[in-house]
Amino acid sequence: MYTETAMLGLDVPLRASERAYRQLRGEILNGLLAPGAALLEVEQAERIGVSRTPLREAVARLIADGLVVGRRGRGFEVTDISVDSISELYELRQALEVQAIRLAATRREPAPFLKLRDAFVTAPELLDQGDIGVHRYYVLIDELEDAVDAAVENPFLVGALRAVRTHLARIRRLARRNPMRLRAAASEHLLIIDAIIAGDPSLAAHATHIHLHQSLLSVLATIDEDSATGVNPALVD
Amino acid sequence: MYTETAMLGLDVPLRASERAYRQLRGEILNGLLAPGAALLEVEQAERIGVSRTPLREAVARLIADGLVVGRRGRGFEVTDISVDSISELYELRQALEVQAIRLAATRREPAPFLKLRDAFVTAPELLDQGDIGVHRYYVLIDELEDAVDAAVENPFLVGALRAVRTHLARIRRLARRNPMRLRAAASEHLLIIDAIIAGDPSLAAHATHIHLHQSLLSVLATIDEDSATGVNPALVD
DNA sequence: GATCGCTATTGTGTATACAGAAACCGCAAT
DNA sequence: ATTGCGGTTTCTGTATACACAATAGCGATC
Structure with a gap:
């Protein structure tokens, strides 16, 4: 070693x-x-x-x-971030994540996702524990992404996903955290995980599609609010 | 100016x-x-x-x-190219192109595709004209890709597509040209173009899915043949 | 007073010099 | 014969020096 x-x-x-x-x-x-x-x-x-x-x-x-x-x-x-570019990024993200999740569900190796399932079941409790809990929730999401990447076993696809996540990290800084949304997101993630475990690519894909749709709506909504109240001068466009 | x-x-x-x-x-x-x-x-x-x-x-x-x-x-x-990496690249390519074509069909600006349609209708004749015709056919494909890129209007998605096409260019060198396949591909392209013109995203997406499926099958088939006869020492794996 | 042009400054693009690390070769020892 | 060790060489990684291009500021002229 x-x-x-x-x-x-x-x-x-x-x-x-x-x-x-x-x-x-x-x-x-x-x-x-x-x-x-x-x-x-x-x-x-x-x-x-x-x-x-x-x-x-x-x-x-x-x-x-x-x-x-x-x-x-x-x-x-x-590089600057415009509202338009956020929607554009999500158009790419949707294509990549739906494909990745679909493939993960196809591979039929549920072991790592069974452990994640347990964690996501208790996620709502986590989100009641304030900032530290929220942080641990984000760690959970990272682990889910890693598990998907590992299951997909496709350097090209994973590479493209990593690039998207890089830009997402910048956008997350602009979108205010919404506890309600996080709780909803947790249950959406749970559905995706269950679909992967069940080996149901189509269900997994559709669940991902919906999850990203809701995610984008939430991001755009908080940004609209903030730009109306002048919180985020970074977002002019 | x-x-x-x-x-x-x-x-x-x-x-x-x-x-x-x-x-x-x-x-x-x-x-x-x-x-x-x-x-x-x-x-x-x-x-x-x-x-x-x-x-x-x-x-x-x-x-x-x-x-x-x-x-x-x-x-x-x-970087070397393995048969596995070709399938992996196509998994990414499918996600990106299906999304791009779907969006192109959604944008509802058929003008540039009407011109391309005429060109693709006469593509079979082009393919009878030997190497020069084949070359002009590839130029046509480039124009189709450009038209899709322009219609999509999404730098992230187009950027990812460009990266994929870079790797595709290397793979095309390995796969022997098959006139029969090119003829079939031309009609598949025509269907995709028609779906975009008709503004039918779902049809366009499915047509693209099928086109790429056939394309991958063809590439893998010619590579299998060649590696069996030892034509392509580059492809060991 | 405004505009045009010149000059000085600043910043990039490129070449090269130097230092450190890794691989190759030969030698010797087991 | 094989393996371990050390010297040598080659290559990368980094710093720096130089040349060219662009911009901004200032002055002169209209």
Whole structure:
């Protein structure tokens, strides 16, 4: 077992380009670098503590991720998020997740989903426990996504899903948390899990379709409210 | 109209990194750089005539495209294509194209598809005209894809589709051309176009599903034959 | 007072130099 | 003969220096 270092987080000193990439990516996802923010090479390189060469590599990866766009001539800037782009992202998300869930239900390996089922059954109780409970609920969702990814066994599809989730993370920051919605979402997830366990691809697909439909409605609704009350100046469009 | 230079191909001298990217990408797609081929920085930089810095940027983009993978320590190599990966790619392709076609049919702007319809009606005649006709048929397919992309109006979805098409281009090189299949494919395309024109998303989606199903069967069949007769040593797995 | 042009500054694009790490080869020892 | 060890070499990762392009600011002219 000589891969033990890979199991742990990060014993190995990361390459400078990797550090720069993770830091910038993290700062964009959590909103520290707001949409539209300008990225100057020298400035960012100094701030992060790497030279321009690895920083450029990091920015190139961010551009490939769609988190950053190059401005003609004058540096780069963080991609901004419009309401339109949220609906567009969900059009892609729906295609990918429906396919992924359908395949997961087809594979007929219910073991990991049986454990998740137990967890999601008790999710409503979790959501009564305040912020810490909500956080543990999100961890549960991550585990569900991981289980689906593992069941799908398709690097192309999983890769595309990961890209979508990256953008979703930014959107979730804009949409206020709605406890009612989370409770409803939990039961929608439970239905999806049950369909996977039952090996019913069609049911799983339709349940996913509905779940994402409700999710988008909820996101758009909270954003509409907030933009009406001026809470989210980030969303002009 | 000061964007006229953008309309033409390439008046502006391209950046070295862009040149390197396009050249390497092209060579990978047309098989000149075979799957598994090693890419050494210095060697490739000299060959293309750029220095290592822009070449590294180009390779980084190729890695993001999934055309190249980094080998631990010793350079990079061109991603290889397995039969499994073809089926996996089609699982993703199906999700994306079905969604794209469905959306295109929903948008209800039949104008560009009416022109394409005429072209596809005469496609069988085209396919009787040998290699030049086959080439023009492929151009037609490109135009159909472009029309769908334009109708969909969704950068996320179109971006994911482009990534898939990149990998498809490599696979097409492996699958021998089958005139019978092309003729069948043309009529499948016609059905899809008609469904879009009719504004029938469900019909369009199902027609696409079937088209891709047949396409995958055809690809896998020709590859099986070839690997049995040893024509395609690239496909070991 | 406004507009045009020049210049200075700033920032990117590229090349190259240097350091560190990993693989290869040869040698020796078991 | 095989395996382990060390030197050597080659390649990557990073920093830095230089050249070119673009922009902004300022001044001059109309």
